[in-house]
Amino acid sequence: MNNKKNLAGILAIMMAASTLMGCGGGEVSGAGSEQTVSTSEEQGNVTATADIAADDMSVKYTINAVLSQHPLVKDVNNNAFTDWIEEELNIDLVINPIMNSEFGDKMDIMMATGEYPELVMCSGYEKVDLYGVDEGVIVPLDEYINEENTPNLMAADRAVPGYLDSMRQLDGKIYAIGDYAEAFHTYYPYKCWYYSPILEETGLPVPTNTDEFYETLKAIKELNPNYIPLMGHSRDYGLVFLGNAFLYLSGDSLQLWNDNGVIKSAIVEDEYREALKYINKLYSEGLLYNNTFAQTIDQAQAIANSESDPVVCFATTLDAKEFWPIQEEGGLYRDTLALTPLKGPGGEQNACTDISTVAKTVDGAFFITTEMPEEKRIRALKIMDLLVTEEAYIRTFGLEGEHWEYSEEGAIGLDGETPAKFNSFTGWAPKVWGEQNASWVNFYPRFQTHAIRMSQEAPADMDILSSVGSEKRLYMVAKEQYEPYGAKEKTLPNIRFSADETNEISQAKADLTKYESDSCIAFITGSMDINNDAVWEEYLAQLESMGLQTVVDMTQMAYDRQYQK
Known part of the structure; x- marks a missing residue:
């Protein structure tokens, strides 16, 4: 049976609507017959309603x-x-x-x-x-x-x-x-991907810890001096992915995180310094691309996506297709794989997590x-x-019948469990939609639960390396390789400040963010000596004088007011 519900059908159903009980599936009716909403709340899905009498x-x-x-x-x-x-x-x-x-x-x-x-x-x-x-x-x-x-x-x-x-x-x-x-793969935004043929040339296994990763990058450089063992871009130059092998980094501009209700900043910790030392070693030995911090994703892609002369092996970015674009046939993307978060020298192995224990x-x-x-x-x-x-x-996937269709009963979604609601022929691909006016794509105020995102049909033989299959691939990578190392409990929920508090904190946070970003890059590139204790102490003193503790304290106060009741 086709899942499509037209407006006339909804109106007919609404006339016989009954009150929704608790959180089970059913019908909600308000005052009169025109307030019905059909929903599958156990899955987090909400189905369209008709006109409202009010x-x-x-x-x-x-x-x-x-x-x-x-x-x-x-x-x-x-x-x-x-x-x-x-x-x-x-x-x-x-x-x-x-x-x-x-x-x-x-x-x-x-x-x-x-x-x-x-x-x-x-x-x-x-x-x-x-x-x-x-x-x-x-x-x-x-x-x-x-x-x-x-x-x-x-x-x-x-x-x-x-x-x-x-x-x-x-x-x-x-x-x-x-x-x-709830885009599951973006719960873990700082990932690392690699072009497998270059790794295979080394004869080494996929690295699992920071020591093995360093040795692998060295082996790649020794194979061919033109190879770029590790590359990032200005919005993700590897700090968060690699740093999470030393301590939990939230990806926040000041790396604020939740330690059982106590707000902390990781940028003053000894383990953060160790992470910077490690990345500095990669940079100083030519293993981390020297223009990583300045280049855009487009510039990185122009270097990585050379089919005649592929040179980039590992890349830190949300999705492999940002470096190696998807091609329906052939292309470097089809030889990319995700790297599981690395284990550090102290046993830390974290995935930066962008979902907290409360709705965000x-x-x-x-x-x-x-x-x-x-x-x-x-x-x-x-x-x-x-x-x-x-x-x-x-x-948002375009026009019914041309870009997608409702699924037949029994079809299965992206996660292999959720019942499918629709089958997309193109994915979110406005470039193939002619005049590109088939939808607003994915830019509008959204309510997208994990369940509805998983309701895109995914047959067992789906090509996960195609445009249509990319969502399934990202789900599988996040579920199998990143979720086991996630830390929802360490992620800050939305914290609300008053306008006065925002005025007080915003300039200090902006100044601190710039200083921290500049210092981080300087430590990695060596213009500030991360191995010099005096330089490190000066960095800590500057953070304090610029009001880091004040920002942390005000965030703690706002957090307590909102959540510690």
Whole structure:
């Protein structure tokens, strides 16, 4: 049977809806027959709802919105995904698109000059507290969020306990819906990959600890002086992957982490110094590419992806395809493998983990300003209520019938366990979608649970080295090689600061971040001597004078206020 649920079918089901009990699957009904939401909450899936009686859906509204746009989407105003939202909600959605890379700066200008859009949809905006709590420009949403108006948001909150509470500002109100995405492979963002033919040339096994890794890199360099044993890029030059063999590094700019409720910074620890000594040794012996710290991913890819003369063996980056792009046939990518986190001299073996024990949302992904008339606000919020459905997620893969189809019953998802909901022919590949207006791709306020991401069909014979199979490959690598060394309990949850606290801490943190980044690179490259005790002590003293402990203490205070109740 086909899994597609059209609107007429949903309306028919809703007339006979019964109340959802606890966290099991079923139907939720509010006041009247038009508030039903079908959900599979044990899997974290939310299915699209129909019209809500509290809002007169016969009235068509024009809603003006700002949206952060994916660079490969040509036109969000003439877009199949936009058309779907408009048809479902009886609105004209007029979008002012801003490239995601420019969004924060342009949004700051708009808000500071009073040129408020009615609605903002993005991957996150960090000044919700300022313009909501302090200045009253962003509208509190609490009175609009209920089973009648937003049944899908309510179902999402049941599916992920703490989802809505994670968005509350210090005054207890929700001013913006956060972006929530459980992309399993990004839980472990700092990975290392390698081009296996070069490793095979050495005759050495895959390294499992820092000593073996060093010997392997040396052997590669000795094989061919043109080989680049290890390469990274400016956003990931190997510190976090390699450093996690010495102590836990969170990937935070100041390497803040949670030690059983006590906030600490790893950048002052002796083990951190040992990690820097190790990476300095790799650099000084020509084993770590000398331009790693300055080059972009595109520049790294231009060097690594030379089929006629492959020279890069190991690469630190989120996904191998960033260095060796996927080709449907042939290409270097098909000979890449992931390296399991290395064990260090003290027995440490960690994977940097970007998921905590509580729900983590990115602040400010969807909010309404006072520019929007009262009568349109519920309808605008229904856009978000639609975006949290599994249908919205599936539609990010393009056009039904052309780029994807609903799965037949019995089909299995990416993890080999989750029932499949859809089969993607192309993956997230706007370059093959003609005019590139088939969807918003993956740039919008999201509610994507692990279960819905795993519901992409993956037959047993799926080519995991193809574009369509890349999500399955990333899942397998994260599950089998990185999750065993993960540390959710050490990861900081979202910590909320007041606007005053943000003002007090932000400049100090920015200055510290730059000093730490510059010093780290200087220690690795040798312009600061990591083996000189006096230099190290001077570094520690500078961190203290710049307010590192103050930042840690204020983070601890905010953490205690939010979580130690």
